[in-house]
Amino acid sequence: MPTNSDAIVSAGPWIVAIVCLALGILNMFGAIKITADESTKFLLGLAVVIGVVLIFRDRLTKVVLPGGITAEISAVKRSVQDVAAATEELKARQTEIAAPKMAILAPSVTTKHAPQMPIEDPEDKNKGQFGREAAKNGLRLSATVQPSDVRPGWFRIDLAVTGLDRKLVDPVACHLHETFNPAVQPVNPINDQARLTVLAWGAFTVGAIADHGNTLLELDLSADTTFPKAFREA
Known part of the structure; x- marks a missing residue:
């Protein structure tokens, strides 16, 4: 108005x-x-x-x-x-x-809290490893996917861990597909949100570890039908 x-x-x-x-x-x-x-x-x-x-x-x-x-x-x-x-x-x-460089170094985040569950899918090793919930303990892991303007056939993935009913102040460790280098990228939150942009040619499961290992979040990018079909089925 x-x-x-x-x-x-x-x-x-x-x-x-x-x-x-x-x-x-x-x-x-x-x-x-x-x-x-x-x-x-x-x-x-x-x-x-x-x-x-x-x-x-x-x-x-x-x-x-x-x-x-x-x-x-x-x-x-x-x-x-x-x-x-x-x-x-x-x-x-x-x-x-700049996507590969957008992860801000956060030394306090390590992989020592990474879950050690049996691998369900050898091609998507994060699947089922982070509790299968995208929202937990007042935090939510979300993503948007759109075709890349700089790499034909690839997709731009914007990931975000957001504080819903509380502040997000501690670094978040984003676990990507094993083909990423590095596969675990630590991100410092800004304004209650930890954001990371990466490029990929196909979908995978993203895991996020927050609150120094006390909150695990998981998001299967292939399950969201609003994302491009070529991305989900690659």
Whole structure:
């Protein structure tokens, strides 16, 4: 629901545009006299132009700049939108490229608490090793999976251990498939959440050890039908 502050922010450009335009017109017709150096006058003139563009932006199609340079408003808008989209894509790519390095070293987390249950599935050795529960003791292990933008045929997996009704302050050990190097990656929590991003070409079971070994969490990535079928069945 919009608030008063939202309305003020939304109306801000209009207020600035009207004030700039009014001052420019009054100065032009001598109703008021603005004494300033040349650079300041240039800025005031530029403010008037910006004011006109803001007020009539839905009707303007092009602006002719000094020297006969013509700028198409629609083209400028598209360029800005393209830059914004490219920036978001670059951020996503940077996250994937940095994925192997995103585990923050947490020396206090070790593998000494790793469970030693009989192996159920030789191809997915974490399965059944961490209690089969994704939520326990006020913590939840979750994941999102989407196709990778940097490695065709691979998938980006965003893992998170989140504090539900309590704070998560201690490091978490994330147990990945044995083909990862390292297969156990310690992560320090930030804002009650320990996050880890990795790349993989197929699903596997993720285990997480929190609370210095007192809380075990388990999540089978192949069981979530919202994930891509090619990932779940690889």
